[in-house]
Amino acid sequence: MTAINQVADKVLAGLRLAGDEALALYRKAPTPLLGRLADAVRARKHPDRIVTYIIDRNVNYTNVCVAKCAFCAFYRPVGSADGYVLGFDELFHKIDETIAVGGVQLLLQGGHNPDLPLAWYEDLFRAVKERYPAFKLHALSPPEVIHLSRLSQLSVPEVLRRLIDAGLDSVPGGGAEILVDRVRKLLHCYSKASAEEWLDVMRHAHLAGLRTTATMMYGTVETDEERLEHLLKLRQLQDATGGFTAFITWSYQPSHTELGGAEATGIDYLRTLALSRIVLDNFDNLQASWVTQGGKVGQLSLAYGANDMGSVMIEENVVRAAGASYCMDEAEIVRNVEDAGFIAKRRNMHYEVLGDPVFRAIDVPRMIELATAREDGAGHIPAELSQYEARSRAGKQLRVIPN
Ligand code: SF4
Numbered sequence: 001m002t003a004i005n006q007v008a009d010k011v012l013a014g015l016r017l018a019g020d021e022a023l024a025l026y027r028k029a030p031t032p033l034l035g036r037l038a039d040a041v042r043a044r045k046h047p048d049r050i051v052t053y054i055i056d057r058n059v060n061y062t063n064v065c066v067a068k069c070a071f072c073a074f075y076r077p078v079g080s081a082d083g084y085v086l087g088f089d090e091l092f093h094k095i096d097e098t099i100a101v102g103g104v105q106l107l108l109q110g111g112h113n114p115d116l117p118l119a120w121y122e123d124l125f126r127a128v129k130e131r132y133p134a135f136k137l138h139a140l141s142p143p144e145v146i147h148l149s150r151l152s153q154l155s156v157p158e159v160l161r162r163l164i165d166a167g168l169d170s171v172p173g174g175g176a177e178i179l180v181d182r183v184r185k186l187l188h189c190y191s192k193a194s195a196e197e198w199l200d201v202m203r204h205a206h207l208a209g210l211r212t213t214a215t216m217m218y219g220t221v222e223t224d225e226e227r228l229e230h231l232l233k234l235r236q237l238q239d240a241t242g243g244f245t246a247f248i249t250w251s252y253q254p255s256h257t258e259l260g261g262a263e264a265t266g267i268d269y270l271r272t273l274a275l276s277r278i279v280l281d282n283f284d285n286l287q288a289s290w291v292t293q294g295g296k297v298g299q300l301s302l303a304y305g306a307n308d309m310g311s312v313m314i315e316e317n318v319v320r321a322a323g324a325s326y327c328m329d330e331a332e333i334v335r336n337v338e339d340a341g342f343i344a345k346r347r348n349m350h351y352e353v354l355g356d357p358v359f360r361a362i363d364v365p366r367m368i369e370l371a372t373a374r375e376d377g378a379g380h381i382p383a384e385l386s387q388y389e390a391r392s393r394a395g396k397q398l399r400v401i402p403n
């Protein structure tokens with residue numbers, strides 16, 4: 001226990017932990033002690049007791065994916081009757097709805113669809129920026145960028161440059177899972193992006209001037225050491241670039257997945273969150289993942305190192321497909337933040353405070369249910385898709401390219 005007390009003293013003194021010290025703390029420290037240490041780090045970085053959140057919309061533009069990760073319940077194979085691609089008009093409608101409740105950006109991610117070339121993304125981003133110049137696009141996680149690089153046979157920096165020219169504002173940190181190739185191979189996500197490839201996209205994004213987030217999905221097949229290795233790799237890249245704005249961790253959601261198994265417990269979540277806050281000493285912001293843990297554990301996260309409640313979820317498709325469907329609108333997030341003794345403020349993706357809760361200033365309808373990408377049974381193919389060349393046989397059969 002003495003060793004743990006010495007490691008705890010290092011944390012309280014603001015010193016960086018080595019990997020073996022962090023591992024010992026994670027394995028042996030009582031949960032209340034881990035929480036106290038993480039809260040001390042949070043308080044040092046955020047002494048004003050402000051807890052932020054963003055009003056944005058999590059939109060999945062397609063569920064067609066060739067990657068087939070073993071932990072994913074969201075994707076549909078190419079040619080599936082349940083596969084969809086959203087049309088530009090559908091996306092505009094979602095943006096209108098988002099702006100109406102005070103929203104400032106889309107978090108836009110989707111499957112690796114071989115029938116959507118780079119030009120489709122460029123045209124979509126340009127069209128969004130033309131209609132909504134101030135609206136932000138937090139879009140395309142590193143594996144999607146890699147997919148586009150392979151599809152277009154352009155380098156990752158070139159793909160990023162083209163997307164930035166078209167209107168990309170920042171990159172979400174999805175697809176990181178655990179940044180250890182042994183784990184990625186077991187989860188069938190190594191081919192979509194190896195650990196180094198994921199980090200490399202983020203490195204290039206930071207060099208190109210974009211800010212990004214980082215994530216970790218734990219609770220599948222990784223060891224404690226591999227969970228820690230993931231955090232240390234992020235800390236190292238953050239030392240080099242400083243480009244990460246925030247870190248978000250969540251537990252694997254097993255329902256309807258090929259991998260199956262059981263979900264990690266709430267205590268495991270809080271311990272992992274606290275460990276992340278302690279190890280990631282160069283990250284300013286940690287989000288609470290109430291979308292996977294529920295509102296009550298999400299609120300408790302604020303005592304275990306989190307200083308941000310993430311997004312007011314207007315729409316969610318991926319986690320819901322794996323069995324979790326928690327909904328909190330702005331009023332509910334603010335209630336949870338204030339009840340925990342913090343001050344709730346709206347922010348943008350750069351964590352700049354935008355102001356007080358919108359629902360206190362204007363009449364915003366309560367949202368007690370999450371929207372989905374599409375209504376059930378709405379299986380139409382957007383008209384503009386015919387302008388883009390499909391790669392798959394199924395995609396070619398559905399499209400006619402005009403001369
Ligand atoms: S996690 Fe993403 S990349 Fe993997 S199968 Fe699901 S949609 Fe495809």
